[in-house]
Amino acid sequence: xxxxxxxxxxxxxxxxxxxxxxxxxxxxxxxxxxxxxxxxxxxxxxxxxxxxxxxxxxxxxxxxxxxxxxxxxxxxxxxxxxxxxxxxxxxxxxxxxxxxxxxxxxxxxxxxxxxxxxxxxxxxxxxxxxxxxxxxxxxxxxxxxxxxxxxxxxxxxxxxxxxxxxxxxxxxxxxxxxxxxxxxxxxxxxxxxxxxxxxxxxxxxxxxxxxxxxxxxxxxxxxxxxxxxxxxxxxxxxxxxxxxxxxxxxxxxxxxxxxxxxxxxxxxxxx
Amino acid sequence: xxxxxxxxxxxxxxxxxxxxxxxxxxxxxxxxxxxxxxxxxxxxxxxxxxxxxxxxxxxxxxxxxxxxxxxxxxxxxxxxxxxxxxxxxxxxxxxxxxxxxxxxxxxxxxxxxxxxxxxxxxxxxxxxxxxxxxxxxxxxxxxxxxxxxxxxxxxxxxxxxxxxxxxxxxxxxxxxxxxxxxxxxxxxxxxxxxxxxxxxxxxxxxxxxxxxxxxxxxxxxxxxxxxxxxxxxxxxxxxxxxxxxxxxxxxxxxxxxxx
Numbered sequence: 001x002x003x004x005x006x007x008x009x010x011x012x013x014x015x016x017x018x019x020x021x022x023x024x025x026x027x028x029x030x031x032x033x034x035x036x037x038x039x040x041x042x043x044x045x046x047x048x049x050x051x052x053x054x055x056x057x058x059x060x061x062x063x064x065x066x067x068x069x070x071x072x073x074x075x076x077x078x079x080x081x082x083x084x085x086x087x088x089x090x091x092x093x094x095x096x097x098x099x100x101x102x103x104x105x106x107x108x109x110x111x112x113x114x115x116x117x118x119x120x121x122x123x124x125x126x127x128x129x130x131x132x133x134x135x136x137x138x139x140x141x142x143x144x145x146x147x148x149x150x151x152x153x154x155x156x157x158x159x160x161x162x163x164x165x166x167x168x169x170x171x172x173x174x175x176x177x178x179x180x181x182x183x184x185x186x187x188x189x190x191x192x193x194x195x196x197x198x199x200x201x202x203x204x205x206x207x208x209x210x211x212x213x214x215x216x217x218x219x220x221x222x223x224x225x226x227x228x229x230x231x232x233x234x235x236x237x238x239x240x241x242x243x244x245x246x247x248x249x250x251x252x253x254x255x256x257x258x259x260x261x262x263x264x265x266x267x268x269x270x271x
Numbered sequence: 272x273x274x275x276x277x278x279x280x281x282x283x284x285x286x287x288x289x290x291x292x293x294x295x296x297x298x299x300x301x302x303x304x305x306x307x308x309x310x311x312x313x314x315x316x317x318x319x320x321x322x323x324x325x326x327x328x329x330x331x332x333x334x335x336x337x338x339x340x341x342x343x344x345x346x347x348x349x350x351x352x353x354x355x356x357x358x359x360x361x362x363x364x365x366x367x368x369x370x371x372x373x374x375x376x377x378x379x380x381x382x383x384x385x386x387x388x389x390x391x392x393x394x395x396x397x398x399x400x401x402x403x404x405x406x407x408x409x410x411x412x413x414x415x416x417x418x419x420x421x422x423x424x425x426x427x428x429x430x431x432x433x434x435x436x437x438x439x440x441x442x443x444x445x446x447x448x449x450x451x452x453x454x455x456x457x458x459x460x461x462x463x464x465x466x467x468x469x470x471x472x473x474x475x476x477x478x479x480x481x482x483x484x485x486x487x488x489x490x491x492x493x494x495x496x497x498x499x500x501x502x503x504x505x506x507x508x509x510x511x512x513x514x515x516x517x518x519x520x521x522x523x524x525x526x527x528x529x530x
Contacts, residue, residue, distance in 0.1 A: 132398075134390035138428050141419070145426055159440045160402070167406065168399050173440040177432035181418050 013266070014210040015051035017200055017225070018042070019191075020082075021058055021161060022216030022238015023259050025073055028164040034073045035237050037260025042075055044263050048270070051204045054082045055197070055213070057156030057190045057220065059126035059171065060105040062086065083200045085155035085190030086111035089124060092189060098151065100124040101143040103136055103174075121147060125178070126155040127171045137174065144182045152178055156190040158220050162239045191217070192224025201228070214262050216240050223250040233262055278529045279465040280312040282456070282484065284474030285327065287497020288518055289315075295334040296496055302519035303336060309530055312463045316456075316472075318346045318449040318479070320387030320414040320430060323371040344459040346414045346449030347372045350385050352458055353412060353448055359383035361412070362401060364392040386437070386445075387414035388430045398433065405441040415449035450476075451483025471512070471529060473521045477503035481511045490529070492521045 021027055024038045045052050054077060058066055063086075067079050086108055093100055099116045102109070104126035112124075123140045144150040158170035175186045190196050201211060208229030215221020216238030225232040234244060234252040237259070245255060256262045283289060289299050306313060315338060317327070324343045331338045347369055354361050354376060362381035363373060366389050384401045392398075405411045417429035434445050449455055460470055467488030474480025474491070475498050481491030485507075493504055493511040496518070504514045515521050 130395045132395050134393040134428070137393075137432075141428050141432075142425060145419070159442070160406075166399075166403055169395070169402050169436070169440050173398075173402070173436035176439040177428075177436035180435035181428055181432040183418070 011270070012210060013050065013212055013270070015053070015201075015204045015206045015212070016045055016266070017053050017055045017197075017211060017213045017230075018259070019213070019215030019217065019221045020054055020056040020070070022240070023214060023235055024054075024070065024075060026162055026238060031069050032073065034075070035258060037258055039074045039076075041259045041263040042077070044267060046076060048267060050266075051206065052081065053200050053204060055191065055200050056082065056084050057127075057158060057171075059085055059108050059155045059190075060129060061107040062110045065107060083196070083203075085196070086126070088196055088199065089153055089155055089189040090115055092153070093122075093124070098122040098153075100153070101140060102126075103128050103131065103140045104155070105129055105131060122151040122153060123178070124153045124155065125171055125174060128174070129168075132169075132174055137177065141178060141181050144178065144184070150182050150184050152182070152184060152186040154186040154188050156220070157186070157188040157192070158217060160239060162216075167239065191215075191220040192227065194224075194228050197225060197228045197230070201230075212266070214259060218244040218247055218250050218252060222252045226250070226253070235259055235262060277469065278311055278471060278525065279469040280314065280460060280463045280471075281306060281525065282314050282316050282459055282470060282472045282489070283518075284472075284476070284480050285315055285317045285331070287475035287499075288473060288480075288494055289331070289336060290334055291497060293330070293334070295336070296518050298519040299517070300335050300337075302522040305526065306522050307337075309526055311525075311530070312465070313342060314459055314463065315343045316345070316450070316459050317343075318415050318417075319369075320346065320389075321366050321369050323368055324348070325371065326368065345372070346455065347387070349448035349455050349458050350387075350412055350414055351376065353446070353454075354383065354385065357383075357410070359410065361385040362404065362409075364389045364397065364401060365414075366391070381409070383410045383412060384437075385412045385414070386430055386434055388417075388420075393433055398437070402437055402440050405437055405443055411437060411441070411443060411445040413445040413447045413449075416445075416447055450479040451486065453483070453487045456484050456487035456489060471525060473518060475499045477507050477511070482507040485509060485512070492524065494518055494521055 025032045025034045063079050070077050099120050101120035101123045105128050154175040157172040159172050160167045160170050211230045213225030214233045222232030222234050231253040233254045236257050324340045328340050360377045360381050361383045364386040413434045416431035418431045419426050419429050471490040472484030475494050481493045485491045490512040493514045494517050
């Protein structure tokens with residue numbers, strides 16, 4: 001039962017940004033499963049006059065493979081509508097002359113094909129899942145500790161996500177491990193970095209107050225969006241936990257059961 | 272010294288204080304024997320996540336120190352003691368050699384996580400298991416939080432980074448049981464029936480040995496062997512009760528001034 005009412009948002013709203021994992025689908029065996037009502041919700045948004053983009057911190061697959069996976073689940077979605085950390089990171093690396101040692105899932109490697117990886121002067125970590133072995137982490141640690149100015153880029157900084165029937169450690173935990181080991185602070189590329197959200201808004205040609213972010217991660221989706229001047233809605237699917245509604249620093253502009261409910265309420269408010 | 276009672280116990284660090292790797296500090300064996308002749312209890316204390324008490328004793332005996340297993344208190348013992356006190360059933364993320372010190376502890380259906388340096392356990396699956404437990408409220412007990420250590424083939428991650436990662440993901444604080452935590456020292460003294468004000472600690476690590484002990488209410492003597500570097504005595508507040516060249520000098524001071 002939704003307990004939400006965000007006055008003013010209804011008419012000034014021009015665009016919606018959707019998180020993907022935990023909002024559209026849940027991760028798990030065989031690529032995952034669509035969350036009930038999400039496919040139709042996306043269709044309704046596309047049929048409306050609202051602009052739509054997808055914003056994810058998913059870093060186990062490159063965008064093409066990831067979008068293919070979602071299409072197979074039944075979603076109407078294209079690569080140009082999806083914003084993920086890897087392409088943003090590639091841009092940053094090239095702009096600032098960084099050559100990365102990569103600790104990422106194999107499926108993400110193609111995103112870095114055009115990047116010079118020789119003689120690394122930084123480390124990039126993504127959601128490497130089973131590749132987060134002691135040995136691989138140690139290798140990344142040694143690259144960092146051997147640099148005069150160690151630089152660590154983390155593709156997202158989330159604590160955990162829903163995987164199968166439980167929760168799994170996200171890249172943020174491993175980012176913290178390397179931060180602690182090397183006594184440094186990582187640069188996060190992806191949510192909740194304001195630069196990342198801004199790049200989506202720029203693509204839509206919208207001001208922050210004209211956009212709404214919907215996600216399952218209170219801090220990275222909702223908090224990150226609010227930090228940029230957008231409104232943020234949390235859904236009770238994916239990694240949501242009831243303690244999120246009593247969070248000490250982030251209060252969602254609204255909390256709904258799922259994307260289907262969110263979209264129905266948004267569209268209702270536009271009449 | 273006003274307020275201090277007579278000395279009843281001496282805690283002695285091992286590596287860097289009694290021996291450096293496989294070489295005893297000169298005169299240390301005799302100094303230990305002299306200390307034992309006085310009416311004080313002696314305990315040997317160390318941070319380790321891999322060595323069982325038995326293997327520590329064996330090394331000391333090879334170096335001609337007269338010590339018994341029951342006189343050794345390690346960060347592993349501190350963890351075991353905590354687990355027993357709180358009647359926890361731990362998931363032990365420890366190397367096999369350390370498991371020996373947990374013999375007899377019920378580890379079925381674990382409701383707590385004990386984490387030391389254990390590369391074999393620091394894989395995605397096991398860490399996820401530990402994370403899920405801690406997120407649901409299971410206590411996280413860290414043997415210690417060293418960032419890294421020197422291995423033959425270079426630097427290697429210690430347990431600290433993995434503890435930090437779990438703390439972040441589960442939004443919790445680990446209970447760290449090794450030096451310089453206060454509870455490590457109070458536990459080391461607990462079966463000697465003496466309070467911290469009746470005890471003195473001898474060690475080469477200004478922060479972990481001397482600072483930690485003094486923070487617990489003990490006197491601390493810093494020795495200039497092992498990892499000691501010039502000026503270490505100025506890095507803690509209050510400064511060590513005494514800074515001296517090595518273990519034999521520390522013992523001489525105790526026998527002359529503190530009994």
